[in-house]
Amino acid sequence: MTTILHETTADAVRLADLRRVYGTGPQAVTALDGVTVDFPAGTFTAVMGPSGSGKSTLLHCAAGLDRPTGGTVTIAGTDLGPLGERALTVLRRQRIGFVFQSFNLVAALTAEQNVGLPLKLAGRRPARADLVRALDEVGLADRAGHRPGELSGGQQQRVAIARALVTRPAVLFADEPTGALDTRASRDVLALLRGIVDRHGQTVIMVTHDPVAAAYADRVLFLADGRLVDEMTAPAPALTGARPGPGAGGPATGSRLGPEAIAARMAHLEAGA
Numbered sequence: 001m002t003t004i005l006h007e008t009t010a011d012a013v014r015l016a017d018l019r020r021v022y023g024t025g026p027q028a029v030t031a032l033d034g035v036t037v038d039f040p041a042g043t044f045t046a047v048m049g050p051s052g053s054g055k056s057t058l059l060h061c062a063a064g065l066d067r068p069t070g071g072t073v074t075i076a077g078t079d080l081g082p083l084g085e086r087a088l089t090v091l092r093r094q095r096i097g098f099v100f101q102s103f104n105l106v107a108a109l110t111a112e113q114n115v116g117l118p119l120k121l122a123g124r125r126p127a128r129a130d131l132v133r134a135l136d137e138v139g140l141a142d143r144a145g146h147r148p149g150e151l152s153g154g155q156q157q158r159v160a161i162a163r164a165l166v167t168r169p170a171v172l173f174a175d176e177p178t179g180a181l182d183t184r185a186s187r188d189v190l191a192l193l194r195g196i197v198d199r200h201g202q203t204v205i206m207v208t209h210d211p212v213a214a215a216y217a218d219r220v221l222f223l224a225d226g227r228l229v230d231e232m233t234a235p236a237p238a239l240t241g242a243r244p245g246p247g248a249g250g251p252a253t254g255s256r257l258g259p260e261a262i263a264a265r266m267a268h269l270e271a272g273a
């Protein structure tokens with residue numbers, strides 16, 4: 001029993017007193033001002049906050065894309081601080097997935113080749129069956145031979161998600177993953193992210209401006225001026241363990257956060273900013 005509890009509560013990511021100051025002297029900007037938070041494995045967290053509150057900086061520091069000025073980032077038990085550039089690159093490739101607003105697919109490569117890229121970079125020869133399975137997971141097995149220019153925005157983002165997950169990372173970071181998508185494609189991408197958390201126990205951390213997107217998460221963190229100032233957590237799922245699926249207008253109510261309540265918190269925060 002104790003073992004199970006440990007497994008289910010293990011943190012995929014821990015941030016302790018995280019600080020990031022850009023520049024020096026009078027020009028210095030404090031983007032993160034002592035953020036401490038844990039992200040348990042198998043959970044979906046949204047990060048919100050007014051423009052300039054430090055969301056992207058937090059995501060980039062947590063994903064090892066940027067070095068913090070102070071504090072620690074721990075991914076699946078490994079402290080990133082002491083790692084040199086090479087070791088950090090290896091850890092990023094093996095343990096971290098990242099999805100961007102602008103998809104960042106390689107235009108000249110097919111969907112299948114894009115998904116295989118992280119494995120190639122890691123010196124592995126991707127098995128075709130694995131790549132097709134990864135595309136099947138995101139509902140695009142029939143588009144394996146298509147290039148990004150032949151796919152819709154939503155389909156491109158789903159290829160990017162398949163690519164980010166192909167190494168089975170400890171955590172998937174997503175920076176405004178629906179920012180460039182229409183409502184319907186956004187909903188597909190968010191349902192996909194929700195599904196990989198529920199079905200595969202993937203950990204997802206997503207920055208978003210959109211309360212509807214944030215409502216797909218288990219928890220919403222609110223940043224202001226580089227500090228964590230508020231948090232909302234979805235009520236525990238029913239004892240059956242069943243999670244309600246997304247409804248027509250977004251995630252179902254029940255054990256989900258409501259977009260209206262999230263929007264109200266954001267409005268409160270922006271009014272105080």
Ligand SMILES: Nc1ncnc2c1ncn2[C@@H]1O[C@H](COP(=O)(O)OP(=O)(O)OP(=O)(O)O)[C@@H](O)[C@H]1O
Nearest residue numbers: 022029030031049050051052053054055056057058
């Ligand atoms: N490279 C940089 N050099 C100097 N200042 C920076 C740099 N990157 C970010 N900042 C500053 O750090 C603060 C936090 O920026 P960050 O991009 O993390 O905020 P954000 O919450 O993601 O904003 P947005 O919602 O507008 O994308 C801002 O004041 C920003 O101007």
